[in-house]
Amino acid sequence: MSTNTSSQKLTLRQVLIFGGLMVTFSMGIRHGFGLFNLPITFTNGWGRETFALTIALQNLIWGAVQPITGALADRYGALKIMIAGGVLYALGLAGMAISTDAFSFTLAGGLLIGLAQTATTYSVVYGILGRNVAPEKRVWAMGITAAAGSFGQFLMIPVEQGLLSNFGANDALLILAIMASLMIPIAFMLREPNTANLQQGSNQTIKEALREAMGNPSFRLLTLGYFVCGFQVVFIAVHLAPYLKDLSKIYxxxxxxxxxxxxxxxxxxxxxxxTYAAGILGQRLPKRYLLSSIYIGRSLAIIAFVYMPLSPTTTYIFAAIMGFLWLSTIPLTNAIVAQIFGVKYLSMLSGLVFFSHQLGSFCGAYFGGYLFDRTGSYLIVWNIAIVLGVFAFLINLPVKERAIERLAVT
Structure with a gap:
């Protein structure tokens, strides 16, 4: 006898609104951390490597712990995970504000916020979405949610700059801590009534799901490509502002x-x-080709930005192009994972792919600061970003988007 669980699912509107709000806060706040780079390092007398290491550690912890957080959310439900994430996010921002030494600053901004992001960003939210949204609308819904995170980035940049200008870095971080705590009530709006009934699939265990994914060539290719995504976007987010400041001597x-x-x-x-376009196009075109186009498009944009004369106009054009390509990889990559393996362990498997993304983020954030401090230039890192984009373009082409064959249908 089958059990009808449709009445137990969250509505599409509920998932999109509150899932979108969750990533709006979690992704929006972190997007503005680059604005704090120079004010914090100058005030405390630190090199840029210190701030870069904090953001790099944040991204590394986010990625390393994400599969575990995703597995817990898949097994026990996402509510408690997201509440814990909201608390840690607020504590981490407050800790950054009151820190007077590099170690405590890195502990707060790196460890606490890194852990918080595992519980409040795409992997956990997409797990909820996968369990509650029909397959034919899944990529579109992922695109909508990613677009909400993008809106948060757009919204929070002027907000954080305004806070910095009017209150200074420390008080601005404390105000952001209060804003981050709003993720706690949002989490309750995403509470799934009966997670066990929504666990669609066979009796496959977590260990079996991990073995299956790691043995799948397409999963490995997606994982490698995601490393490049993380490297490029976090390097730009953290180091674009200092890069422009440095080049003001010439321009x-x-x-x-x-x-x-x-x-x-x-x-x-x-x-x-x-991200919205990626969700729409991902329903109609092969997602692997869209991913490859995004990566090669980024490399071409970086080449033009770095090797052509610089001005506010060319900077804005570069930002617009990179913005269009920025997080469009997220709905496409997660949709392919869901398409191949199903949604039973989607948060965990998305988290596993995301770990590679965050290894790239660590490298982009840290080596941006490390190589600058040693060479006085960001040019080496820009060139690395270009080469990696070509690499990701090539390895996404052979990805196969068909569902994996199992003895039991999941």
């Missing part, structure tokens, strides 16, 4: 703070359109 017009702020805001704005 004076790009050194004004509003240029970097506008550029980061444009990334968030055009990211809304890019």
């Amino acid at each position: 004076p017009d790009v050194g004004a703070p509003f240029v970097a702020t506008t550029a980061l805001a444009l990334i968030g704005l055009f990211n809304i359109f890019g």
